[in-house]
Amino acid sequence: MISGRGSNMQALVDAIASRGFDAQVVAVVSDKPEAPGLLWAQRQGLETRVLKPAGYLTREAYDQALAALVERFDPDYVLLAGFMRILSDGFVQQFAGRLVNIHPSLLPAFPGLKTHEQAIATGVQWHGCTVHFVTPVLDGGPIIAQAVVPVLADDTPNVLAQRVLVAEHRLYADVLGWLAAGRVRLSSQGRVIVDAGSPRAYVLPAGHAQSIP
Structure with missing residues (x-):
């Protein structure tokens, strides 16, 4: 959609x-x-x-x-x-349980709009994106995976947005693969469980990616 x-x-x-x-x-x-x-x-x-x-x-x-x-x-x-x-x-x-969203921040930080402006204004050193199941709470559903990028001293919202977008494309595609393979499920407590072997967080500094299990 x-x-x-x-x-x-x-x-x-x-x-x-x-x-x-x-x-x-x-x-x-x-x-x-x-x-x-x-x-x-x-x-x-x-x-x-x-x-x-x-x-x-x-x-x-x-x-x-x-x-x-x-x-x-x-x-x-x-x-x-x-x-x-x-x-x-x-x-x-x-x-419920099959509605998935990607949000341009490391939730629960910066829900809603203008996430890159908020990241720069608050002085965080790390920003990124989150793929999560959607619930009635805005940007508050169970987190499937996240990707992290650095916030640089000379970043503008547009420059930071482009860095995050690269991470979005990789992360969302990976999660799609997990979903298609049946490797993602919700526990009875509403937490996301991903089968072993799928890194659920990435750090992407300057054109390089490193996974975190």
């Missing part, structure tokens, strides 16, 4: 092809007909659908229609890849 260029969506599609994951993208869904990622998806031969919020009286009504649209494709997982709407509790609960 995307709202814009869908660079993470593109990274996931590319990873399926290049890394041989046992996975298929059954559809790309957007709330914006002008989203550039839709054209890219169509050029790859993927099914695309658009459901605009205009015409729905409430967020809940729109999300009910959106959930019905998504369910028609019978997905094992619904991956949010820059879908810029806060989903209602009803939508989240309908896809």
Whole structure:
């Protein structure tokens, strides 16, 4: 599910092809007909659908229609890849345990928007991204994996965003592979369990990556 260029969506599609994951993208869904990622998806031969919020009286009504649209494709997982709407509790609960998001910060730090500005303003030395299951708590669901990048003294929000985006593309693709292989599950306490052998955190300094078990 995307709202814009869908660079993470593109990274996931590319990873399926290049890394041989046992996975298929059954559809790309957007709330914006002008989203550039839709054209890219169509050029790859993927099914695309658009459901605009205009015409729905409430967020809940729109999300009910959106959930019905998504369910028609019978997905094992619904991956949010820059879908810029806060989903209602009803939508989240309908896809509980199979709704996954990537957020551009090391949650629980900096939920919401303008994460890179917040990271620079607060003076943190490390920033990054988080892939997590979605719950009704905004950016508060169980964490699957994280990637870490340094914050440099001369960083601007845009420069830092680009560094984080490289980490996002790698991390989300890795998690997709784990999901496709059935290596991720939620415990009865709501914590994520990933089978041994899958590093759940990466440190990515200046063009180099190091995994942390």
